[in-house]
Amino acid sequence: MIKKLLISPLGWLFGILLSFGICIGALFLGSIDWQTLMHSEIGSKILWDIRVPRVLLAFVIGAGLSLAGVLIQSNVRNPLADPSLIGVSAGAALGAALMIVLADFVHIQAHYYIPVAAFIGGILATVAVLKLGRNDLPGGMALLILAGIAINVVAASFIGLLTYLATDSALRHITFWSLGSLASANYFWLSLCSIALLIVCLWLPKQHRKLDAILLGQAEANTMGVDVKRLQQQSIVLVALLAALAVSACGIIGFIGLVTPHIGRMLVGASHRYLLPLSFFLGGSLLVIADSIARTIIAPAELPIGIVTALLGAPVFIWLLLREGRRLQW
Amino acid sequence: MVMSLEGISLTRNGKQVLDNISGEIKAGKIIGLLGPNGAGKSTLIQSMARLLECEGSIKINGQNLEDFSALQLAQHLAYLPQHSQLQFPLEVEEVLSLATLPFSLTRLQQRQQVKQLIKDWGIERLADKDFRQLSGGEQQRCQIARTYLQLSNMVLEGKSKGKGQGIWLLDEPASSLDLEHQQQLQKVCRLAAAEGHCVVIVLHDLNQAYRLADEIWLLDKGQIRAQGKTSEVMTEQLISDVFNVSARRIDDAGESLFIFN
Numbered sequence: 001m002i003k004k005l006l007i008s009p010l011g012w013l014f015g016i017l018l019s020f021g022i023c024i025g026a027l028f029l030g031s032i033d034w035q036t037l038m039h040s041e042i043g044s045k046i047l048w049d050i051r052v053p054r055v056l057l058a059f060v061i062g063a064g065l066s067l068a069g070v071l072i073q074s075n076v077r078n079p080l081a082d083p084s085l086i087g088v089s090a091g092a093a094l095g096a097a098l099m100i101v102l103a104d105f106v107h108i109q110a111h112y113y114i115p116v117a118a119f120i121g122g123i124l125a126t127v128a129v130l131k132l133g134r135n136d137l138p139g140g141m142a143l144l145i146l147a148g149i150a151i152n153v154v155a156a157s158f159i160g161l162l163t164y165l166a167t168d169s170a171l172r173h174i175t176f177w178s179l180g181s182l183a184s185a186n187y188f189w190l191s192l193c194s195i196a197l198l199i200v201c202l203w204l205p206k207q208h209r210k211l212d213a214i215l216l217g218q219a220e221a222n223t224m225g226v227d228v229k230r231l232q233q234q235s236i237v238l239v240a241l242l243a244a245l246a247v248s249a250c251g252i253i254g255f256i257g258l259v260t261p262h263i264g265r266m267l268v269g270a271s272h273r274y275l276l277p278l279s280f281f282l283g284g285s286l287l288v289i290a291d292s293i294a295r296t297i298i299a300p301a302e303l304p305i306g307i308v309t310a311l312l313g314a315p316v317f318i319w320l321l322l323r324e325g326r327r328l329q330w
Numbered sequence: 331m332v333m334s335l336e337g338i339s340l341t342r343n344g345k346q347v348l349d350n351i352s353g354e355i356k357a358g359k360i361i362g363l364l365g366p367n368g369a370g371k372s373t374l375i376q377s378m379a380r381l382l383e384c385e386g387s388i389k390i391n392g393q394n395l396e397d398f399s400a401l402q403l404a405q406h407l408a409y410l411p412q413h414s415q416l417q418f419p420l421e422v423e424e425v426l427s428l429a430t431l432p433f434s435l436t437r438l439q440q441r442q443q444v445k446q447l448i449k450d451w452g453i454e455r456l457a458d459k460d461f462r463q464l465s466g467g468e469q470q471r472c473q474i475a476r477t478y479l480q481l482s483n484m485v486l487e488g489k490s491k492g493k494g495q496g497i498w499l500l501d502e503p504a505s506s507l508d509l510e511h512q513q514q515l516q517k518v519c520r521l522a523a524a525e526g527h528c529v530v531i532v533l534h535d536l537n538q539a540y541r542l543a544d545e546i547w548l549l550d551k552g553q554i555r556a557q558g559k560t561s562e563v564m565t566e567q568l569i570s571d572v573f574n575v576s577a578r579r580i581d582d583a584g585e586s587l588f589i590f591n
Contacts, residue, residue, distance in 0.1 A: 215417070220411060220428075227400040
C-alpha cells in the first residue's frame with residue numbers, strides 16, 4: 001500500500017503536503033506567537049530572515065543526509081554504514097576546529113570562515129579516502145571503509161590536539177559546533193545545499209535498479225550490466241558533497257543518515273524505487289522536527305541538534321539492532 | 331554463440347590458481363567443470379564472467395571479453411554465483427525482476443515476465459517473501475530462475491539482430507537443492523542448451539555431471555587434466571586419480587553409475 005502510494009503522483013503530493021505542514025508548524029513554534037510574527041516588522045524579520053531559512057535548511061539537510069545514508073549503505077552493502085564512515089564528517093570537523101582555534105589566536109570573527117574551512121576539510125578528507133581506498137581494486141569497498149576509519153582516527157586525534165591548545169571559549173565553540181546546530185542558517189547555505197540536493201535528485205532516478213542489483217552482490221551486479229565501479233565512484237562523490245555541505249552549514253548531525261534509511265526499509269523494504277523517495281521525505285521531516293525540539297525545549301536557550309537526533313535515533317537504532325540481530329543472527 | 335578460451339592463467343598471492351587453460355564452448359553444449367576442492371573451477375568460471383582479471387584471452391563470438399561494456403556483457407552472459415549475500419530486505423519478486431535490467435523493456439513487460447517466470451518455476455508461494463528468509467535451497471532456485479530469465483531475454487532481444495543466444499555460467503547451482511529440484515535444474519539446463527545457449531556448470535556430484543554434461547573439463551591444481559566428451563573423460567582411472575578415491579563405473583543399458591569406496 002505504502003509502496004504503491006510512494007510512486008504515484010498522489011503519494012508525492014501527500015509527502016510534499018505533509019512535509020510542508022511540518023515545516024509550517026515548525027515555523028510558528030516558539031516563544032513568539034504567530035500574530036507577532038505575521039504582523040509586526042520585527043516579527044516578519046524573524047520569520048523571513050531566521051525561521052524560514054532555518055526550517056527549510058533543516059529539511060534540505062535532513063533529506064540530503066538521509067539519501068547519502070541510503071547511497072553509502074547500499075554501495076558498501078553494509079546496513080551499519082553512514083556518511084561519516086568515509087571520513088567526510090571528521091575531515092570537515094577538523095577543518096572547523098582548526099578555524100575556531102586559529103580565529104581565537106588572531107582575534108578575528110570565526111563565524112563566517114568556519115563553514116568554508118569545514119567544507120575544505122571535508123573535501124580534502126574525501127580525496128584522501130578515495131586515494132587511499134583505491135576503489136578500483138577487487139574488494140575496494142572494504143579498503144575504502146578502512147581508509148575512512150583511518151581518516152576518522154587521524155582527524156579525531158588532531159581535533160583532540162586542538163582542544164588541548166584551545167582557550168576556554170574556543171573549546172566551548174568546538175564542542176557546540178561538533179554537536180551541530182542550525183542556528184546559523186541563512187539563504188546562502190540554503191541555496192548551496194539545495195543545489196547539491198537537486199543534483200543528487202536528478203541523478204538518482206536512473207540508478208535505482210542498479211542500486212538494487214548491487215544489494216545482491218558485486219558479482220551479480222557486474223553480470224547484470226551494472227558498471228559497479230563507476231556507480232560506486234559517483235555515489236561516493238555525491239555522498240561527500242552532501243555530507244560536507246551539511247557539516248559545513250550546521251556542524252555534525254549524527255544518526256539521520258544512519259537511522260532514516262532503516263526506518264524506510266522497515267516500511268517499504270530495500271527496493272530503491274520506493275526507499276529513495278521515502279527516505280527523502282522522512283529525513284527532511286525528521287530533522288525539521290528534531291530542530292524544532294532543539295530550539296524550543298529549553299527556550300530561550302538552544303540544545304545542540306546532534307543531541308536531539310542522537311537521543312531520538314539511538315533507541316530506534318538499538319531496537320533495530322536487537323530485532324534484526326535476532327532475526328538474522330548477524 | 332561460441333566462447334573460446336586461450337591460455338588462461340591466474341596467479342593469486344604467488345600461487346598459480348589457473349595454469350594455461352584453453353578450450354572452446356560451442357552453442358547448444360553443456361560443459362561440466364569437475365575437479366576436487368581448490369582445483370580452480372570457481373576461479374575459472376569467474377574469469378569467464380569477467381569478474382577476475384586473468385592472463386590469456388577469452389572471446390565471445392570472436393570478440394574479446396574486455397571489449398564488451400558492462401551492459402553488452404550482461405546481454406551475452408548470465409552468471410550464478412555460489413552464494414547469495416543479500417543483507418537487505420528485498421522481496422523475491424524484486425530480486426527476480428533484476429534479470430530484466432540489461433534489457434530495454436517497459437515496466438509492464440518486466441512485470442509480465444516475472445509473473446510468468448514465477449508461474450513456470452512454481453515459486454508463487456515465495457514471490458512476496460523477504461529473500462533473506464528463504465532456505466538455502468529456495469534462494470538457490472530463485473537465483474537460478476533469475477539468471478534463466480536473463481538468458482531468455484537474450485533470445486528475445488537478439489531475435490531482431492539475427493543472433494540471440496547466451497552463455498549461462500552456473501557455479502555449483504545444485505549444492506543445496508533437493509532431489510526434485512536437482513532434476514528440475516537438469517531439465518532447465520537441457521532446455522537452455524536446446525535453445526542454442528552455451529551452458530557451463532560447476533558440479534560436485536559426478537553422477538549428475540555424467541548424466542547432464544555433453545563435455546567435461548576435468549581440472550586439477552589449476553590445470554586441465556582432461557577435456558572432451560563426457561564418457562571419454564570420466565573414466566574410472568582418471569576420476570580415481572584426480573579425486574584421490576577409488577571409483578568404479580558401472581555401465582548398463584546406456585546408463586552409467588559411479589560408485590566410490
